[in-house]
Structure formats: C-alpha cells, structure tokens
Amino acid sequence: MKHTTLIAVSVAALALAGCKKEAPAGDAMATSAATDSTIPGVTPAAEVQRSPSQVFADTAAASDAFEIATSQLAADKASSAKVKTFAQQMIKAHTESSKKLESAAASATPKIVPDAAMTAQQQQVLSDLQGKSGAEFDKAYAAAQVNAHQSTLNALKAYATGGDVAGLKSFATEMIPAVTAHFNMAKGL
Missing domain, CATH: 1.20.1260.10 (Ferritin, core subunit, four-helix bundle)
Structure with missing residues (x-):
C-alpha cells in the first residue's frame, strides 16, 4: 500500500511538472508532492536546471x-x-x-x-x-x-x-x- 501510494504521488508530481501547471493555491498536498525532493524518482526543478x-x-x-x-x-x-x-x-x-x-x-x-x-x-x-x-x-x-x-x-x-x-x-x-x-x-x- 505504501509503495503504491508513493508511486501514485511520484506520477502525480511528474505529471504536474510535465504540464508546467501549478497546483491550486489551497492544495498543499499536491504542491508538496510536486516539490518534495525526498520522493524517489522525482528531481526538484532547481536541480534539473x-x-x-x-x-x-x-x-x-x-x-x-x-x-x-x-x-x-x-x-x-x-x-x-x-x-x-x-x-x-x-x-x-x-x-x-x-x-x-x-x-x-x-x-x-x-x-x-x-x-x-x-x-x-x-x-x-x-x-x-x-x-x-x-x-x-x-x-x-x-x-x-x-x-x-x-x-x-x-x-x-x-x-x-x-x-x-x-x-x-x-x-x-x-x-x-x-x-x-x-x-x-x-x-x-
């Protein structure tokens, strides 16, 4: 279950980054997932550049x-x-x-x-x-x-x-x- 959730959050973060869309202002979970460098497989935008x-x-x-x-x-x-x-x-x-x-x-x-x-x-x-x-x-x-x-x-x-x-x-x-x-x-x- 934990592994599946981690994969889902990673996919969501990649999707947000790929679309260059920002999470809605009140959506702290999506914002955190999109910027959290502790999620395996997700590289923060600052490091990519x-x-x-x-x-x-x-x-x-x-x-x-x-x-x-x-x-x-x-x-x-x-x-x-x-x-x-x-x-x-x-x-x-x-x-x-x-x-x-x-x-x-x-x-x-x-x-x-x-x-x-x-x-x-x-x-x-x-x-x-x-x-x-x-x-x-x-x-x-x-x-x-x-x-x-x-x-x-x-x-x-x-x-x-x-x-x-x-x-x-x-x-x-x-x-x-x-x-x-x-x-x-x-x-x-």
Whole structure:
C-alpha cells in the first residue's frame, strides 16, 4: 500500500511538472508532492536546471562555508593550540577562496551565483562537532578537515581538467596547491 501510494504521488508530481501547471493555491498536498525532493524518482526543478559549472560553484562555495563554520567552532572549542592555529588559517584561507570563487563565477556567461548552502552531510558533521569538546573535539575536527579537503581537492581537480567555464577552471587550478597543503596539514593534526 505504501509503495503504491508513493508511486501514485511520484506520477502525480511528474505529471504536474510535465504540464508546467501549478497546483491550486489551497492544495498543499499536491504542491508538496510536486516539490518534495525526498520522493524517489522525482528531481526538484532547481536541480534539473543546474549546469555542471553551477554544481561545481555550489560545491566549492559549500566547502568554503563548511570550512569556515567548523573552523570558527574549533577556534572556541579546540583544546590543542595546533588545532586552534590551523582553524584560524582555514577561516582566513576559505574566506579568501569564497571571494575568488564569486569573482570567477561572475565572469561566466550567463553569470553563475555560487550557493554556499552546506550539504546535509556537512550540516551533520557540524552538528556532531558542536556536541564535542576537548581532545574528542580535536580528533573529530581533524578527521572532518581531512575528509573535507580530500573531497574539495577531488572536485577542484575534476573541474580543472573537465570544466567548461574558463574563469572557474582557472580558479580550480589556482586552488589545487592551497587545498593540497591544507589537506596535508589536516592529516598532521
């Protein structure tokens, strides 16, 4: 029964999207079904229209936002001076990276506006870090930094070799050495 209902809601959402008709103003169920990204097989309209360059810009912006947020937390919660110093460096570096990304994205035609909204996974890691302190925090923060920098490095390398917006390709290429250095520093925490 649950599976049949899910299929029916998915079909209804696809039908609404295909017809480009909006649900009646009072029909919250239809509106929710048409826009709910949790329904298997239904892709939100915003994701359908994102170009690979927009996806890259959003990924890079979210990475910067994550690095800044977790490092601000580390500046307050870390017990190790080495972790606190690293966190201050990450805040500065990722604030600068965000500015460079915005400039590179603005040079695209059509203009790309990076969305710095963190992913659910990044938000979960941030939330987990908020609940830790002392040496436990330091260890979890270091692991999060290693993982985040590895992911960012992978995205930068992929876009540097296969991207289609010159400004963003230059940004990606320019950032690879810095992110590699951050990755190596994080592994040493």
